[in-house]
Amino acid sequence: MTVTLDGVTKTVAGETHLYGMSLSLVPNGLNVLLGPTTAGKTSILRLLAGLDRPTAGRVLVEGADRTTAGVRDRDVAMVYQQFINYPAFSVYDNIAAPLRRARLPGPEIDRRVRDTAALLHIDHLLDRLPGQLSGGQQQRTALARALVKRARLLLLDEPLVNLDYKLREELRTELRHIFQTGGATVVYATTEPQEALLLGGQAIVVDAGRVLQIGEMVDVYRNPASVRVGEVFSDPPINLIAGRIAGGEVQFGGEMRAGRPVHFAGLADGAYRFGVRAHHVDLAPAGPGAVSLSGTVELSEISGAETFVHVRHNGLNLVSHEEGVHSFRLGEPVTVYVDPDRLYAFDAADRLAASPHGPAGAAPVLAKTAGAGPA
Amino acid sequence: MKAVRPSGLALTCYLILLMLPLYWLIKMSLQSNEDILGTFSLLPVNPSFDNYITIFTDSSWYLGYVNSLTYVLMNVTIVLLVALPAAYAFSRYRFIGDKHMFFWLLSNRMAPPAVFLLPFFELYHAVGLFDTHIAVALAHCLFNVPLAVWILEGFMSSVPREVDEMAYIDGYSFPRFFVTVFLPLVRNGVGVTAFFCFMYSWIELLMARTLTLTDAKPISVTMTRTISAAGLDWGLLAAAGTLTLIPGALVIWFVRNYIAKGFALGRV
Numbered sequence: 001m002t003v004t005l006d007g008v009t010k011t012v013a014g015e016t017h018l019y020g021m022s023l024s025l026v027p028n029g030l031n032v033l034l035g036p037t038t039a040g041k042t043s044i045l046r047l048l049a050g051l052d053r054p055t056a057g058r059v060l061v062e063g064a065d066r067t068t069a070g071v072r073d074r075d076v077a078m079v080y081q082q083f084i085n086y087p088a089f090s091v092y093d094n095i096a097a098p099l100r101r102a103r104l105p106g107p108e109i110d111r112r113v114r115d116t117a118a119l120l121h122i123d124h125l126l127d128r129l130p131g132q133l134s135g136g137q138q139q140r141t142a143l144a145r146a147l148v149k150r151a152r153l154l155l156l157d158e159p160l161v162n163l164d165y166k167l168r169e170e171l172r173t174e175l176r177h178i179f180q181t182g183g184a185t186v187v188y189a190t191t192e193p194q195e196a197l198l199l200g201g202q203a204i205v206v207d208a209g210r211v212l213q214i215g216e217m218v219d220v221y222r223n224p225a226s227v228r229v230g231e232v233f234s235d236p237p238i239n240l241i242a243g244r245i246a247g248g249e250v251q252f253g254g255e256m257r258a259g260r261p262v263h264f265a266g267l268a269d270g271a272y273r274f275g276v277r278a279h280h281v282d283l284a285p286a287g288p289g290a291v292s293l294s295g296t297v298e299l300s301e302i303s304g305a306e307t308f309v310h311v312r313h314n315g316l317n318l319v320s321h322e323e324g325v326h327s328f329r330l331g332e333p334v335t336v337y338v339d340p341d342r343l344y345a346f347d348a349a350d351r352l353a354a355s356p357h358g359p360a361g362a363a364p365v366l367a368k369t370a371g372a373g374p375a
Numbered sequence: 376m377k378a379v380r381p382s383g384l385a386l387t388c389y390l391i392l393l394m395l396p397l398y399w400l401i402k403m404s405l406q407s408n409e410d411i412l413g414t415f416s417l418l419p420v421n422p423s424f425d426n427y428i429t430i431f432t433d434s435s436w437y438l439g440y441v442n443s444l445t446y447v448l449m450n451v452t453i454v455l456l457v458a459l460p461a462a463y464a465f466s467r468y469r470f471i472g473d474k475h476m477f478f479w480l481l482s483n484r485m486a487p488p489a490v491f492l493l494p495f496f497e498l499y500h501a502v503g504l505f506d507t508h509i510a511v512a513l514a515h516c517l518f519n520v521p522l523a524v525w526i527l528e529g530f531m532s533s534v535p536r537e538v539d540e541m542a543y544i545d546g547y548s549f550p551r552f553f554v555t556v557f558l559p560l561v562r563n564g565v566g567v568t569a570f571f572c573f574m575y576s577w578i579e580l581l582m583a584r585t586l587t588l589t590d591a592k593p594i595s596v597t598m599t600r601t602i603s604a605a606g607l608d609w610g611l612l613a614a615a616g617t618l619t620l621i622p623g624a625l626v627i628w629f630v631r632n633y634i635a636k637g638f639a640l641g642r643v
Contacts, residue, residue: 049544071540071543072548087560098546145545
């Protein structure tokens with residue numbers, strides 16, 4: 001199903017949530033809305049579902065203007081961030097509800113409810129009430145109710161955010177599989193870059209009610225069109241260092257100098273902001289050209305099998321993302337290395353001037369990121 | 376032997392003080408007028424059910440209960456039919472003046488019933504509703520509808536709005552959603568509301584008395600009219616009073632769980 005938002009503005013009580021937003025969804029594919037909280041993701045989903053009307057602009061479905069069509073006239077299913085089920089119905093009746101409203105024949109309903117429940121591994125819970133289930137099972141029920149309809153537009157509003165880490169991983173893998181096999185146009189809203197990368201598909205990066213960039217997921221990750229996309233689409237946020245390019249040299253963070261890397265060849269001399277992702281700030285030199293920087297440890301966080309070290313140097317804060325568990329004392333002197341070949345350059349208007357991955361579209365690898373996360 | 380704790384003692388004293396009038400009422404209802412006035416005793420002298428038999432056989436007495444129950448049940452039905460949609464609107468929609476209107480509803484309860492007596496009396500006479508059950512039921516709505524809207528709104532607002540949206544996405548029409556999905560979620564609130572309306576309407580005397588004469592005369596009015604040439608019939612009055620307590624007690628028994636939840640969740 002082709003769905004297009006055409007210059008859609010949404011204002012609620014004098015507050016603008018969406019500013020003249022235009023975007024097209026990949027038909028029968030996965031579209032990931034990536035943006036921080038209050039970016040407008042939920043507003044977009046509600047417009048697509050028909051729960052809200054835009055203040056201005058149009059919503060086109062299969063080329064036809066469906067801006068004012070009500071919820072019941074649209075072929076949509078939705079999963080909320082909170083676990084929304086019908087508390088008074090059993091799991092079976094919850095899943096069957098949309099089919100019963102569509103007046104499907106009884107045996108057909110029964111078959112589809114049981115198939116969908118089996119797909120989401122809740123077939124042993126059909127007699128329970130939602131209140132008797134764990135959070136993960138409740139959200140599986142909500143997902144089953146959305147999937148059982150086989151709606152042509154499936155909207156998911158941060159469906160995994162309220163689940164614990166393990167459950168999230170597990171459900172995400174299952175969802176990826178379901179999205180690939182189902183024929184629906186899926187819109188998946190998330191705040192997490194990792195989740196977006198794992199899901200793949202078309203990335204729609206939104207912030208403060210505007211679309212910042214649309215493109216193939218890995219392309220967008222590798223070539224963020226602006227500083228803001230870089231910040232939104234990396235966790236921890238991309239490190240930004242002021243500097244300049246002069247002749248055959250790049251200078252950044254005050255006294256650090258290095259030879260002009262190859263991918264900066266086409267750039268004019270002048271002031272730039274350089275971006276480097278946290279996992280390219282290393283505790284050991286990654287390449288022969290790496291520039292060292294001595295600072296002190298401001299903060300060190302261990303997350304799973306990874307360590308985030310916040311290093312302070314002359315008013316410059318860098319976050320280094322290290323594999324493995326490392327322990328640091330606060331204020332401990334530490335040397336980190338930045339490889340100029342890994343630098344993004346953003347111009348004075350904060351637009352991407354050069355990327356270590358070359359121009360957009362040139363990124364060759366797609367499958368590599370699927371399993372292990374960002375390359 | 377366990378020592379008696381001061382708190383336990385205080386509680387016992389409190390309970391005795393609380394239950395004493397009730398006990399006295401029941402004791403009196405089992406005695407004849409002469410025994411009530413003649414001797415003072417803690418236990419009933421010559422107990423008998425004569426007073427109760429009189430009430431259940433004399434239509435001027437038992438029709439009082441029938442009348443009261445009739446308009447009370449009418450009132451509860453009307454109140455729920457009106458207040459459920461109203462409370463839903465207050466909880467789900469924003470409209471101009473919604474907050475002011477919500478408060479104004481509640482302020483209706485602050486006016487003394489006596490204020491409304493004359494207009495009601497005059498109005499009902501004019502349209503021929505005087506001395507009918509529906510007259511009292513409607514008059515009590517003036518106080519019960521605001522209360523019901525107030526209580527129900529609290530319960531309804533505790534149901535996430537997303538449940539409504541989910542239902543529309545799943546293809547429910549509004550009436551079907553309201554009855555099959557939404558009402559079961561606020562049934563505690565409905566129980567609590569029905570209880571409060573029942574109790575108010577059941578014990579209200581002033582309006583019920585003014586707006587009725589004979590055909591719809593409630594029990595509380597019957598009780599105030601027992602003065603005869605021979606003086607007050609204490610025993611009969613006590614028996615009628617005891618019977619008046621029963622519906623209230625029954626209703627409390629049935630909705631006690633709802634009320635406990637209502638105090639915890641809603642706006643009671």
